[in-house]
Amino acid sequence: MTVLDDINAGVREDMEDRKRLVSLAELKDRALAAAPARDAWAALGGASADRGELKVIAEIKRRSPSKGDLASIADPASLAVQYADGGAAVISVLTEQRRFNGSLADLDAVRARVDVPLLRKDFTLDEYQIWEARAHGADLILLIVAALSDQQLREFSALSRELGMNVLVETHTPEEVERAVAADARIIGVNVRNLKTLDVDRSVFATLAGSIPAGAVVVAESGVRNADDVAHYAAHGANAILVGEALVSDATPRERIAEFTAAGAAAIAARA
Numbered sequence: 001m002t003v004l005d006d007i008n009a010g011v012r013e014d015m016e017d018r019k020r021l022v023s024l025a026e027l028k029d030r031a032l033a034a035a036p037a038r039d040a041w042a043a044l045g046g047a048s049a050d051r052g053e054l055k056v057i058a059e060i061k062r063r064s065p066s067k068g069d070l071a072s073i074a075d076p077a078s079l080a081v082q083y084a085d086g087g088a089a090v091i092s093v094l095t096e097q098r099r100f101n102g103s104l105a106d107l108d109a110v111r112a113r114v115d116v117p118l119l120r121k122d123f124t125l126d127e128y129q130i131w132e133a134r135a136h137g138a139d140l141i142l143l144i145v146a147a148l149s150d151q152q153l154r155e156f157s158a159l160s161r162e163l164g165m166n167v168l169v170e171t172h173t174p175e176e177v178e179r180a181v182a183a184d185a186r187i188i189g190v191n192v193r194n195l196k197t198l199d200v201d202r203s204v205f206a207t208l209a210g211s212i213p214a215g216a217v218v219v220a221e222s223g224v225r226n227a228d229d230v231a232h233y234a235a236h237g238a239n240a241i242l243v244g245e246a247l248v249s250d251a252t253p254r255e256r257i258a259e260f261t262a263a264g265a266a267a268i269a270a271r272a
């Protein structure tokens, strides 16, 4: 069993517990009564023709399978405010409980404090989680190609769009990029962390980014430690970076986001 299989098994069990507490019908009522989703596509520069900036998706991440405990984050909403003040385009809230110590309560708390679009970062395996994301104020959801069939990719993307949300479709291999493109994904992530082995290889981004169509927003996920890593991703075609560990373990995340944004813009200007 791979790490991803193991995570997904726990996600399914936890979801079954939640289904017993909140029915799909009740969740749908809550989702349809929620304030409209914010436009994460536009926030990531999708609508602008030249995309001269590098956008930052700043993640709220307490622990991880690869690194264990990262930060206690007693007040995720305060951290989110710092992220927003630093210029984060989107805030990612990890809601998976067993391995990342996240929750939907974190998403609620962050939603109540910031106006920037929110990514519900979880392992989406069932339409229930998509309704759940919208009911809790998410604007963007994650679909991991390695965990889903082509039919699920299409159906989950369509449902998300119906609910006004965007989808970040995550890839790690050339075949997964092909599948994301075939599913009409317009925000495509390349995760340089292999979710089956947890190895991080930053060169994976450069290998895959060139095969993503020009109209898509390209997100470099994982492995950002410093401005040099940001410049590397931006030089190889990233429109956005998704950063967790480097921000939650930094005493001044607001300044770090500003630094990453500047490093990305300089690398994009140099590649033009």
Ligand SMILES: O=C(O)c1ccccc1NCC(=O)[C@H](O)[C@H](O)COP(=O)(O)O
Binding pocket: 003, 007, 059, 061, 064, 065, 066, 067, 191, 193, 195, 198, 221, 222, 223, 224, 242, 243, 244, 245, 246
């Ligand atoms: O972070 C992990 O160890 C991990 C393990 C298994 C599945 C997913 C995992 N992380 C999810 C992510 O994609 C990252 O949280 C995100 O890209 C930020 O990465 P980083 O900046 O390296 O914390």
